[in-house]
Amino acid sequence: xxxxxRRPLTPPAGDIDVSMTPMIDVVFQLLIYxxxxxxxxxxxxxxxISRPAPDIEQSMPPADMIRIAVLKQxxxxxxxxxxxxxxxxxxRQLALVSTKQTVLVNCEEQSLHGRLIQVLDLCASHKLxxxxxxxxP
Amino acid sequence: MNTRFxxQSSGINMTPMIDVVFQMIIFxxCTAQLEREQFSEWxxxxxxxxxxxxxxEKDPRTITIEVDENGRVSIGRTPLSxxxxxxxxxxxxxDYGVYGPTIPIQxxxxxxxxxxxxxxxxxxxxxxGLYQIALIAVKDSVE
Numbered sequence: 001x002x003x004x005x006r007r008p009l010t011p012p013a014g015d016i017d018v019s020m021t022p023m024i025d026v027v028f029q030l031l032i033y034x035x036x037x038x039x040x041x042x043x044x045x046x047x048x049i050s051r052p053a054p055d056i057e058q059s060m061p062p063a064d065m066i067r068i069a070v071l072k073q074x075x076x077x078x079x080x081x082x083x084x085x086x087x088x089x090x091x092r093q094l095a096l097v098s099t100k101q102t103v104l105v106n107c108e109e110q111s112l113h114g115r116l117i118q119v120l121d122l123c124a125s126h127k128l129x130x131x132x133x134x135x136x137p
Numbered sequence: 138m139n140t141r142f143x144x145q146s147s148g149i150n151m152t153p154m155i156d157v158v159f160q161m162i163i164f165x166x167c168t169a170q171l172e173r174e175q176f177s178e179w180x181x182x183x184x185x186x187x188x189x190x191x192x193x194e195k196d197p198r199t200i201t202i203e204v205d206e207n208g209r210v211s212i213g214r215t216p217l218s219x220x221x222x223x224x225x226x227x228x229x230x231x232d233y234g235v236y237g238p239t240i241p242i243q244x245x246x247x248x249x250x251x252x253x254x255x256x257x258x259x260x261x262x263x264x265x266g267l268y269q270i271a272l273i274a275v276k277d278s279v280e
Binding site: 023030034042043044045046047048049050051070107108109110111112113114116117118120121122124125133135 | 155159162166182183184185186187188189190191204243246247248249250251252253255256259260262263268269270271272273274275276277278
């Protein structure tokens with residue numbers, strides 16, 4: 001028995017005519033949307049620190065450590081107030097001696113977090129990695 | 138002979154492939170956006186151009202704690218009080234058992250935040266037994 005109105009499985013070669021225009025329209029719309037909403041992410045850095053255990057926090061640090069104090073205004077090194085440039089010079093000299101030294105950063109509670117990061121960044125730039133952060137009122 | 142494999146008449150239908158590719162593009166764009174949105178956009182991180190760059194693949198257990206310029210503490214955009222933060226950290230350490238103390242902590246603190254608020258967060262971390270603390274800064278900004 002012959003089937004009537006049987007459609008061919010594949011259309012004849014000449015009939016394939018995919019219209020690309022709507023697809024290109026949509027792709028352009030998407031492209032423009034992503035370009036407008038794109039915001040490049042910042043490259044982040046991390047600064048590893050070690051905190052003294054809570055029970056020994058109040059004990060005095062050894063005298064031979066590099067002690068940097070982050071004050072509300074400015075910095076101090078081993079108890080002497082220093083400017084930003086002086087601090088960098090001193091850290092550079094100390095890093096030349098040894099980069100294995102422990103740096104004890106004592107941060108005042110009123111000081112800004114950005115200034116602590118500034119000191120930690122200075123230490124990182126001179127390859128000082130043993131950094132301990134303490135806090136003082 | 139007119140079969141479906143006839144090279145003369147068969148053409149690969151591109152429509153399903155384009156559909157799937159678009160679906161995938163949209164999926165990846167949306168998930169990438171979600172990952173970025175888990176942190177608050179109101180925190181201005183301090184700059185540290187010389188610090189080591191953060192690894193692309195971080196420990197999946199990492200806890201990121203945010204401190205904004207007014208000293209408010211949050212994890213994943215959920216504001217927490219210091220006592221609540223302590224409870225969360227102690228519970229997390231307990232859940233991980235012997236591996237608990239090796240959970241890394243990342244602190245995203247605003248550059249204008251006072252050290253007192255960051256100190257509180259660090260003290261809670263050490264009191265919970267977490268000593269792997271890192272401060273997050275911007276190494277290279279695009280703008």
